[in-house]
Amino acid sequence: MTALLDARGRPLRDLRISLTDRCNFRCVYCMPREMFGPDHAFLPTEHLLSFDEIERVTRAAMRLGVRKVRLTGGEPLLRDGVDALISSLKSLDGLEVAMTTNGALLGTHADGLARAGLDRVTVSLDSTDPETFRRMSDTRVPVKRVLDGIESATTAGLGPVKVNVVVRRGVNDASVLDLARTFRDSPVTVRFIEYMDVGSTNRWQLDQVIGAAEIASTIDAVYPLEPLPPRYDGEVARRYRYRDGGGEIGIIASVTRPFCGDCTRARLSADGQIYTCLFAGSGTDLRGLMRSGADDATVEDTLRRLWSVRVDRYSELRSRSDGPSRGEKVEMSYIGG
Ligand SMILES: Nc1nc2c(ncn2[C@@H]2O[C@H](COP(=O)(O)OP(=O)(O)OP(=O)(O)O)[C@@H](O)[C@H]2O)c(=O)[nH]1
Ligand SMILES: C[S@@+](CC[C@H](N)C(=O)[O-])C[C@H]1O[C@@H](n2cnc3c(N)ncnc32)[C@H](O)[C@@H]1O
Ligand code: SF4
Ligand code: SF4
Numbered sequence: 001m002t003a004l005l006d007a008r009g010r011p012l013r014d015l016r017i018s019l020t021d022r023c024n025f026r027c028v029y030c031m032p033r034e035m036f037g038p039d040h041a042f043l044p045t046e047h048l049l050s051f052d053e054i055e056r057v058t059r060a061a062m063r064l065g066v067r068k069v070r071l072t073g074g075e076p077l078l079r080d081g082v083d084a085l086i087s088s089l090k091s092l093d094g095l096e097v098a099m100t101t102n103g104a105l106l107g108t109h110a111d112g113l114a115r116a117g118l119d120r121v122t123v124s125l126d127s128t129d130p131e132t133f134r135r136m137s138d139t140r141v142p143v144k145r146v147l148d149g150i151e152s153a154t155t156a157g158l159g160p161v162k163v164n165v166v167v168r169r170g171v172n173d174a175s176v177l178d179l180a181r182t183f184r185d186s187p188v189t190v191r192f193i194e195y196m197d198v199g200s201t202n203r204w205q206l207d208q209v210i211g212a213a214e215i216a217s218t219i220d221a222v223y224p225l226e227p228l229p230p231r232y233d234g235e236v237a238r239r240y241r242y243r244d245g246g247g248e249i250g251i252i253a254s255v256t257r258p259f260c261g262d263c264t265r266a267r268l269s270a271d272g273q274i275y276t277c278l279f280a281g282s283g284t285d286l287r288g289l290m291r292s293g294a295d296d297a298t299v300e301d302t303l304r305r306l307w308s309v310r311v312d313r314y315s316e317l318r319s320r321s322d323g324p325s326r327g328e329k330v331e332m333s334y335i336g337g
Helices: 051-063 082-090 106-116 130-137 143-156 175-183 212-220 286-291 296-308
Strands: 014-018 068-072 096-101 120-124 162-167 189-194 225-228 238-242 248-252 265-268 273-275
Touching: 014 051, 051 082, 051 265, 051 286, 051 296, 068 082, 082 096, 082 106, 106 120, 106 143, 120 143, 130 143, 162 175, 175 189, 175 212, 189 212, 212 225, 212 238, 212 248, 273 286, 286 296
Parallel strands: 014 068, 014 265, 068 096, 096 120, 120 162, 162 189, 189 248
Antiparallel strands: 225 238, 238 248, 265 273
C-alpha cells in the first residue's frame, strides 16, 4: 500500500478522538466559565459518536496509515464506558491507544484503564500550588487529587506518564520551576506548552505567551539541561535531559517554533466531525455520513479525499501579516487538544 500523503507531503499517522465536549474543570484558557456556564448548550447524548461509530472511523483511518489514537475531550473520563471503547480499539492490530486527561478521576479509573489495555496516559496539570492550580483550572477539585491520580496511573502501569503544563505569563510563571522540581528524579516527564490561541473564547494575547527559549533557560539556570534528539518523526515536544541524570522534560513550542511541517494529526470531534487542523473553522461530517447508511469503503474514501487535499499550517502562518484571519475557530474542548 502506498502511503497516503496530504498536499504538503505529510502522512496521516495520528487520530485524536474527543469523547465528550463536557468537562469537570473550567480552565481559563480552554473553557472560561463566562462562556461555558450553566446556560451553555453541550452536545446531547444522541449527537455523540457511538463507540461503534468511533471504531469504524478508526479502522478506516488505520487503513490510511493511522497507528496511534489519543482519547481526549473535554474530559474523556466523563464518558461512560470508556474502558469498553479502549478494549475494542486495542483489538485492532498494532494500534497504540493513549489518553489525555485532567487527572481528577484517574484515582478511581487507573486500574480499569490499564486492564482495558490503555497504553499510556498524559495528565494536564498547570501548577502544584493549590491557589495557582485553582486559578488556572477554575475547579474545586484539589490539586492533591490530580497528583494522586498521576501516582495511581504510574502504579497501574500507564506510564511513562507525561504531565502537560500550559504556561501563561503572569499566572503560573513560577510553576515552571516548581513542576520541574516536583517531577525530577521520577519516571514522570513534564512537558511545558506555550499558551495557544485556540478557539474563539480565551481572549489570547501574544504577550501572555512564555516562549520555549525562556522556559528552557529558566530551568537550565537551576538544573542544567542538554537537548535530546526526537524519539520519532513529527514529535511535537522538543526533548531535554538534566545533565545530572535527573530525567527529562519536553517543551511544546507551537507558537514560537511551529511544527506544522511534519504534522500527521487528524482530529475527530465528539459529534463526529473530522478536522485536519487544530485551528480549523469547520470539519467534515462523518457522523451524518455513517448515519445515512454509508459503508466502510465510503468512510475511508471520504477520509482519503480530505487528507489528500490538506494544506493546513495555521501555526506557521499565525505571525505573518498575510497569515490566516482570526475568524471563528473550533473550541479545543470540542475537538480535543
Ligand atoms: N498547534 C498544535 N499544537 C498541538 C498539536 N498537537 C499537540 N499540540 C499541543 O501539544 C500538547 C501536547 O500534545 P500531546 O498529545 O500530549 O502530545 P504528543 O506529543 O502528541 O503525545 P505523545 O504521544 O506522548 O508524544 C497538546 O495539548 C496541544 O496543546 C498540533 O497538531 N498543533
Ligand atoms: C483540551 S484538553 C482535553 C483533555 C483533558 N481535559 C485535559 O485537560 O487533559 C487537552 C490539552 O489541551 C491543552 N490546552 C487547552 N487549551 C490550551 C491552550 N489555549 N494552549 C495550549 N494548550 C491548551 C490542555 O492543557 C490539555 O493538556
Ligand atoms: S484543558 Fe481539559 S480540563 Fe481544562 S477545561 Fe479544557 S478540557 Fe477541561
Ligand atoms: S497548527 Fe494545524 S497544521 Fe500546524 S501543527 Fe497544529 S494542527 Fe498541525
